[in-house]
Amino acid sequence: MKPHWLLLTTALLAQSAPLMAQTAPEAFFKQKPGTDYYLANYSEYEAYLKKLAGESDRMKLVDIGKTAEGRSQWMAIVSSPANLARLDDYRAIAQKLARAKGVSEAEALQLAARGKAIVWIDAGMHATETVTSQGQIQVLHRMLTQSDAETMRMLDDCIILFAHDNPDGMELVSNWYMRKADPKAREFATLPRLYQKYIGHDNNRDSYMMAMPETENVNRQLFRTWYPQIIYNQHQTGPEGMVVFVPPFRDPFNFNYDPIVMSQLNEVGFSMHSRLISEGKAGSGTRSAARYSTWHNGMERSVAYFHNSIGLLTEIIGGPTPAKIPLVPSTQLPRGDEMMPIAPRDWHLQDSLDYQWTLNRAVLDYASRNRERLLFNIWRMGQNSIEKGSKDSWTVTPAKVDRLLDAAPLKVVGKDEYNRPMGSGPKKIDPALYKTLIEAPGExxxxxxxxxxxxxxxxxxxxxxxxxxxxxxxxxxxxxxxxxxxxxxxxxxxxxxxxxxxxxxxxxxxxxxxxxxxxxxxxxxxxxxxxxxxxxxxxxxxxxxxxxxxxxxxxxxxVPDVMAPPPGRIEGTGSAGWVVGHETNNSFILTNRLLGAGIRPAWVRQAVTVNGKTMQPGAIWIPASAQARDIVTRGSAELGITAQAVDAPPTGETIALKPVRVGLIDRYGGLMPAGWTRWLLEKFEFSFEQVYPQRLDAGNLAKDFDVLLFADDAMPPTGAWGPDRPSRQPDPKDTPTEYKAMLGAATDARTAPAIAAFVKGGGSVVAIGSSARFIELMQTPLKPALTRAVDGEAKMLDTKSFYIPGSILRARVDNRQPLAFGLPSEVDMFFNQAQTFTPTPGAAGYTNVSWFDGRDLLRSGWAVGQEKLAGTIAVADIDVGKGKLFVMAPEVAQRAQSYGTFKFLFNALLYGPAQRP
Structure with missing residues (x-):
């Protein structure tokens, strides 16, 4: 019996005659994928996959899970018929070697000799990068029909997992592009929403968190089911004046993973370049041709490195609308990173697909020729990890290298070609320093x-x-x-x-x-x-x-698999109600369920002792009722929350909560921070409505909303808040009726006065990141702290003096304030080139909720000029008229990962309306 993970659409091979896929793409689709001005959508692609699966004995089709919009995410397993008949055996070999535990070197060699190279090749991660999806159709058909010696060798040596990363996006983009009858009028620059339901382009930043179902589906195949040695993630667009970026990548690479990954990555990359060049396909670039590095763990091809797999990224030009390769003089001289420049010329989608075919073949050829070495080396890397984790080991980091330089510096006379100090003179660094500064026992x-x-x-x-x-x-x-x-x-x-x-x-x-x-x-x-x-x-x-x-x-x-939180409980026997701590994020789910049922919980402002336990400010008081008992009983068990049953309400001042009408600001085309926030609000069961600039500009906002939530960039930045980014708006005459209400852009001239009137009248605004410039638009007692004067205007600090590119800093918190209820007194806060706040002279009417204290704030990442943050405000509660403006300089909900600072946002949504008469 086949295992549950293999959902086949074809009959068992043992019961079927040999088959060869006969239906060519041009015979199935309305036009051949690769034709100018044509894009097949996912529904057509899915139907074609099923057609091929019924015709070919080289392919099995697997549904790897549902997407955010409920589509099936398909993976085609392609190999020789003999290999497909033994998939379970080869998958088990790949798993044993990748996991390495309990596998000796002798056994690893034997398994590598018996196994097949597993290669993952995907498409469509970023749906407007249409080359990859259209090209995969051609690649699949050719691998299923060609019988040349090289193809047969690849099929014999490899099991290829062809997958699609973003079915919903392919459907949206293709349908939008094809909606116009005039081919030359087709475009997808004016898409009305993000091409992944919530996060658009950031679907390739989700690999270690897996908030999105598509990412979880993919990672299940990569690291829990198939364990491929090569993970090829295809993208576009290529460097200007070139055709395609192909690895190797520029430095730095992350010091945590095994160096074998880098050496093999470089091998595959240059094999890909060599094949392009040997076929006369000019215009490939590497390393300095683009800014791609191997540091960050969040992308599909980069999470591979941390799992001992070779992660490949290519970025190619092209699309359904013909274009031209421009003449860029700096790309015309051959060099190590661009060995065969390309002259300017017309470019068509099929040109890109031809390059993509060559790149796919190069990867499969490498996997075929290095099958045993790939299989053995993934074991070797796993074994290296097991050995390092079983004994004393040390990781060399830049900070440790700096210690060596500071302890015994060479006389520096310059820098070498790799920007490393060159020293001279007889003085050398004492080798003993390696043990004391690199391998200190406590480190x-x-x-x-x-x-x-x-x-x-x-x-x-x-x-x-x-x-x-x-x-x-x-x-x-x-x-x-x-x-x-x-x-x-x-x-x-x-x-x-x-x-x-x-x-x-x-x-x-x-x-x-x-x-x-x-x-x-x-x-x-x-x-x-x-x-x-x-x-x-x-x-x-x-x-x-x-x-x-x-x-x-x-x-x-x-732990055998993904867990639910350990069940919570109700402690005590009191009958007046329940008190729940504010420390768990899940307490907001419970609160929202209570509010949705018409029950009015409250926050206790001071610390209280309940059933012998001291609870910090913000404890949630829930008066007893039969309905509340049901919600608290079920919620505590499901959400992992402890509720204290008490005989009397807690003493002291309380903040009575009430249902909240939240407006989440978005814009035409979709705003990724708003999309992440949308997903987060749904997960924690906040009721909300998406709001677009036309509705804001119309005013009378209190009629429909209690809180307006501006994620980063929802109020376009300018001046000290970042570079101007003009809004690109489609022609209203060319916009379908259902999307016209989404048109428009938030502006200082029209939107800001409407928002100010809403707040002064008693409403609340939560402004995150660059949207926090409402402190100036509403003339509050705060101003941006990190500024310099340029031509008489306040601008952001230059990067040479202040640069914190997506890092984690330590911040202080006044957790007696309602905005910080449930938080510790210090918190790790994600900070990405953000602004902070400082009071204006004689400022009043605001509360400093969280701030940066001291000069050494960096916890993880990279910080230049972090001392400039000392004493500046990160989160503030500002009174404006009868309402509240809550400003949060860092992205406290960044990419739905920073659970440690979600409470700033969640508290703000509930607290502001609770204060409104």
């Missing part, structure tokens, strides 16, 4: 991490652990209390050992990222990382954990 790598069960927000810690589990990490749970490092941990605590194959990923999720100081030249401005520099997930989520440097006993229970 050993952790052998395990313990997540205590008695932390303040255990459900969030379980969400963090689930992200690890869904990435293939082994997690254990303690059935009884135990001791480690002289500390007693309660039963139910969790253990994550580093002696496992995916150790690089574990370290990257628990330990701070120490991003190198990267500049183009000595003393120059920072060179932007690709995406962000610091993202330690345990820090972002506010998870309490301990690093364990010595061995732990083996008497823990393996």
């Amino acid at each position: 050993r790598d952790a052998r395990a991490y313990i997540i205590p069960a008695d932390q303040s927000d255990l459900p969030t810690a379980v969400t963090f652990l689930n992200a690890l589990i869904k990435n293939g990490v082994d997690v254990e749970r303690a059935d009884a209390a135990f001791q480690a490092n002289g500390k007693t941990y309660p039963a139910g605590s969790y253990v994550v050992r580093t002696a496992q194959a995916y150790r690089p990923h574990i370290l990257d999720m628990f330990e701070p990222q120490d991003h190198p100081h990267d500049t183009d030249f000595p003393g120059g401005p920072p060179k932007a990382p690709y995406d962000v520099a610091g993202y330690t997930l345990a820090y972002q989520m506010g998870v309490a954990f301990d690093r364990i440097l010595d061995p732990l006993p083996d008497n823990f229970t393996a």
Whole structure:
């Protein structure tokens, strides 16, 4: 019987005659995919996959899960008929080698000799990058029909997983492009919404968190089912004046993963270049041709490195509308990173698809010729990780190298070609410093991490652990209390050992990222990382954990799969009602369920003692009723919340909550921070409505809303808040009726006065990131803190003096304030080139809720000029007329990852309306 993971649409091979796919794309689709001015949509692609699966004995079709919009996400397994008949065996071999545990070197060699190379090749991650989806149709058909010697060798040696990352996006983009009868009028620049339901382009920033179902579906195949040695993630567009970017990548690479990954990545990359060049396909670039690096863990091809797989990214030009390759003089001279320049010329979609075919073939040829080495090396990397996690080991970081330089500096006479100091003279660094400064005993790598069960927000810690589990990490749970490092941990605590194959990923999720100081030249401005520099997930989520440097006993229970939070409970026998702590994010789900049922909970302003337990300010008081009892009983069990049953209401001042009408500001085309926030509000069961600029400009906002929520960039930045980004709006005459209400842009001239009137009349505005410039638009007592004067205007600081590109900082919190109820006195806060606040002279009418204290704030990532943040405000509660303006400089809900600071946002949504008469 086939295992549950394999949902086949074809009959068992043993019962079928040999088949060869006969239906060519041009015979199935309205036009041949690759034709100018034509895009097949996902429905047609899906139907074609099913057609091929019924015709070919080289392919099996697997439904790997549902998308955010409910479509099936398909994966085609392509190999020789003989291999397809033994898929279970080859998958088991791949799993044993990738996991490495209990597999000796001799056994690994035997398994590698028997196994097949597993190669993942996907398409469509970013739906407006249409080359990949249309090209996969051609690639699939050719791999199923060609019988040349090379194809047959590839099919014999490899099992190829052809997948689609974003079915919903392909359907939207293709249908939008094809909606016009005139081919030359077709475009997708005016898409009305994001091409992934919630997050659009950021669907390739979700790989370690897996908030989106598509990412979880993909990672299940990559790290829990098939364990491919090569993961090829195809994108566009290529560097200007070239055709395609192909690895290797520029530095820095992340110091957590095994260097074998980098060496093999470079091998495959140059094999791809070589094949293009040998076929006369000019215009490929590498390394300095683009800014792609291998530092960040959040992308599909980069999360691969932390799982000992070779992650490939290509970025190619092209699309259904013909274009031209421009003449860029700097690309015309051959060099190491662009070996065969291309002259300017007309370019068609089929040109890109021809390149894509060559690149796919190059990857498969490499996998075929290096089958045994790929299989053995993924074991070797897993074994290296297990060995490092089983003994004392140290990771060399930029900070440690700086210690060496500071302790015994060479006489520097210049820099070499890699921007490293060149020294002269007889003085050398004492080798003994390596042991004292690089391998200090107290700075050993952790052998395990313990997540205590008695932390303040255990459900969030379980969400963090689930992200690890869904990435293939082994997690254990303690059935009884135990001791480690002289500390007693309660039963139910969790253990994550580093002696496992995916150790690089574990370290990257628990330990701070120490991003190198990267500049183009000595003393120059920072060179932007690709995406962000610091993202330690345990820090972002506010998870309490301990690093364990010595061995732990083996008497823990393996967690078999993704977990629900441990059931909560009701303590005490009182009948007046219940008191619930504010520390768990899930308490907001409970609160929203109560409000939705017409029950009015309240927050207790001061700390209270209930049933012998002291509860911090913000404890939630729930008066007794039969309906409330049902919600509290079910909610505590489901959400992992402890409720204290009491005989009398808590003493002291309370803040009575009431149902809240939230307006989430969005714009035509979709705003990614608003999309992430939309997903978050749905997850925590806040009722809300998406609101567009036309409705804001119309005024009378109190009629429909109590709170307006502006995510980062919802109020377009300018001046000290970031560079101007003019809104691109389609022609209203060319916009379908159902989208016309979404048109328009938020402006200072029309939108800001309407928002100010709403707040002064008693409404609340929550403004995050650059949208916090409402402090100026409403003439509040705060102003931007990080500014310089340019031609008499306040602008952002230049990057040479202040540069924090997506990193984690430590902030102080006044958790006696309603905006900070439930938070600790210090919190890790994600900060990405944000602005902060400072009071104007004689300022009054505001409360400093969270601020940066001191000069050494960096917890993870990279920070230039962090001392400039000292004393500036991160989160503030401002009185404006009868209403409230809550400003949050950092992205407190960034990409739905920073669970540790969600409470700032959630409290604000409920608190403002609670204060309104």
